[in-house]
Amino acid sequence: MSSVLYDTPGPRAKARNLIVSVVFAVALAAGVWWLVSALGDKGHLEWAKWKPFTESSSWTVYLLPGLGNTLKAAALSMIIALPLGAVFGIARLSDHAWVRIPAGTVVEFFRAIPVLILMVFANELYSGSVEPDVRPLYAVVTGLVLYNASVLAEIVRAGILSLPSGQAEAGRAIGLRKSQTMRFILLPQAVTAMLPAIVSQLVVIVKDTALGGAMIGFTELLRSRGTMSAFYGNTIPSFIVVAVIFVVLNLILTTFASWLEKWLRSRKKSSGAVLGAAAIEDAKTVGAKANTDGGAR
């Protein structure tokens, strides 16, 4: 195997790689052994602390409702943020400065501040008007919508800009208005191109719901873990289980996103413009417009 850094290994390189492999394997094994013995010393490997996870009640009472709330908040945020993001993304591409500049300012503002600030703001905003039992959900969803709508706005903008300029020109040539070109030609193609980036953004949303659990009392997975370990006294095992749930959930989403990206790229019937997960990273650079304009890297 040849890469930028390494030529295909010869006999000497092969021998050296073998030695490095063995040393690294020994170091890794020592690390794992140290970790396991540290866990064992404190009694975290005792069956009593893991047993709750084999019983249905710990799942039905604590973990599944928590996971349900995590997914509910993530889904609601995505559903509300998508149309908002589309509106702001298109507004940023407007020919009129009085539409383009305010939309750009709003998007850049909400992208520059932490989600937690928005959640705390929303939580306090709703303190008088919303029922206390649904208030954390409302606050979490509001915070996530404000932040992610502005990220999605950038994805929408990048999606439309990623289309070949011939598409808009063809639309104009057959006499469509600007709004018609956007609705019938650009947007449908851009939405397909954006799908992988949107699914990747879901991972970010799912992870950020945990913030609501820790800071404003939203009973999602992380908070249910707290209630559960207070009952069973299994801090470390419950953290490991919750982490595994998050990793599996997010890996499913990431795998789906990259499969979607590959599938869209391989389709014959498209303009070939696809925005992968990396598009989110590109869109993140505050004030660096050239990153998405014309797709020049």
Next chain:
Amino acid sequence: MFDFLQDYDLLGAFWVTVKLTLLSGAGSLVLGTVLAAMRVSPVPLMRGFATAYVNIVRNIPLTVIIVFTSLGLADTFRLTLGGEGVKEVAFRMAVLGLSTYTAAFVCESVRSGINTVPVGQAEAARALGLNFTQVLTLIVLPQAFRTVIGPLANVLIALTKNTTVAAAIGVGEASLLMKEMVENEAQLVLITAVFALGFVILTLPTGLLLGWLGKRLAVKR
């Protein structure tokens, strides 16, 4: 209207945010670069380890990691990282958690930077008779570093915003002070605007400066 702001240590809270950002930034840069070196190494076991680290760590919410450092490492394992007193330990735990999490993103940025260097560049260098160290230091890394500035700036901006998560374990940074203030004072919008402005002031120059630098140094291909 702004009088009540003087009752709170705004600058102190933002200073903690800056300290968290700089310390975790340095920590994650070191750890992330080591991981990136492993990810592109010719040793399959190291590649596997670094890949597993990245895929696991970046799929766990930062909040879970930070809360774990406090409840798991500090409370259960009595790890103090040399800090004395609850506040100091929480701060060090937050730096540890933020570094662990951000390292995964630094690793991916550095790796993608190395991968943008065309294989032909290294092949040409080898054809000229340069050895491994020379290929690395004269040809590949100078090009990779330039490409990596932009993505690393994004990671640094995200890290600045992520330091707010440290509030979950009681580190007295900006968002924790904001939570306290909005609960005690009536000017909700004003307080939010002040804190939002604080973060814009912290993140915007980073983005503009590093974005400009990245574009200026970019390798034209």
